[in-house]
Amino acid sequence: METTTALNVLVLIAFGLLVAVTGGVLYLTAADWRDRRRQDKEKRENRIQGRYKRKK
Secondary structure (H helix, E strand, O other): OHHHHHHHHHHHHHHHHHHHHHHHHHHHHHHHHHHHHHHHHHHHHHHHHHHHHHHO
């Protein structure tokens, strides 16, 4: 009976760690994706502004 309880606790801890690590990876992936989109948008805006500056 004691071993079953200890194993259940270990399984729950392992599952909790799995969920926490997966959540962290998803968060970092989403943050990186947003940052890349922002950087791409800034690059496009800078290129457009550079074209207008040259024409004047």
